[in-house]
Amino acid sequence: MQKFAVFTGSCQSLPVVQYLLQTNQLACVVLVDGQPNPDLMQLQQWLKQQNITTLPYSKNGDDALLSQLDRLAVNCGVVYLFRHKIRKPLMQYFNGELMNIHPSPLPEYRGPQPLYWQLRNGETLTKLTMHQVTQELDCGDIACDVEIDIHPFDTIQCLYQKTSQALLHLISQYCELKQNNQLALCKQTTEYTKLAPALQPSDLVVNWSTCNTSDIVNMAKAGNLDRFCAQLIFRQSTFQLLQASKVECVLKGITPGTIIELGLKSGLIVKTHDGAVKLDILGATQGCFDGYRFALLFGLEPGLVFDNDVAVNSR
Known part of the structure; x- marks a missing residue:
């Protein structure tokens, strides 16, 4: 038994x-x-x-x-x-x-x-x-x-x-x-390429110089409303990125992390080194906001650039 x-x-x-x-x-x-x-x-x-x-x-x-x-x-x-x-x-x-x-x-x-x-x-x-x-x-x-x-x-x-x-x-x-005496154990192969290590604070920060568009979209999904939420740094303050979407963009010569478009319909769009990403939903101590409302609340406008530094404290 x-x-x-x-x-x-x-x-x-x-x-x-x-x-x-x-x-x-x-x-x-x-x-x-x-x-x-x-x-x-x-x-x-x-x-x-x-x-x-x-x-x-x-x-x-x-x-x-x-x-x-x-x-x-x-x-x-x-x-x-x-x-x-x-x-x-x-x-x-x-x-x-x-x-x-x-x-x-x-x-x-x-x-x-x-x-x-x-x-x-x-x-x-x-x-x-x-x-x-x-x-x-x-x-x-x-x-x-x-x-x-x-x-x-x-x-x-x-x-x-x-x-x-x-x-x-x-x-x-x-x-x-x-x-039913049908259990047959199978040894794991010795070939593998991907690990799942414990997360470090720097893993959660969007680094605009190294992250491509898919990286940023996936970071937001992986940490959405979880303790491992993706983070954006702006003016040495940290905000949560809860959802992002890929945007086609052919603009060249613009620093990754630069806000390239902001509008009620278009939302908050930021340049990446391989395209652009729309910041759909962001979190702060004041609450959760869509990109447009977040930009107005915190004084973001086209031409401003998000930081790559890891802030010590979350906002």
């Missing part, structure tokens, strides 16, 4: 928890060790209402957790949105039956921010991949995966929702393969 422990810290893992609960395969949920946030608190409340056993993960060691897992007869595990690296004693306890869910077509986009970088790089297809947990992150053998289309208008929140919806298909596929 398969008895799963789900390692998580987010409500986005609920499709996995609910499936295992409904199929009588859930033993417990292991929660992250850290300060509560709204997402984690909502998850804890739901688990309590469902009378699901929860176990705390300790940053200091695995002995207590291993004892509790053994008492509950846990023999399988699933890790999703769990911000701790699993230590060797836990891996040994599960003996190859501990799986991680990673939202990318592994081995591409290994790292902590796979969805962000896939949007930023303009990918049109991703996968939700279940693989064995190993000491080297995101490198374990692949058990199964589910394809997810990325629409040209998808933001990071859209992609979060799509991956959440695909979780049920993934976990049910995995469990059925195991139950």
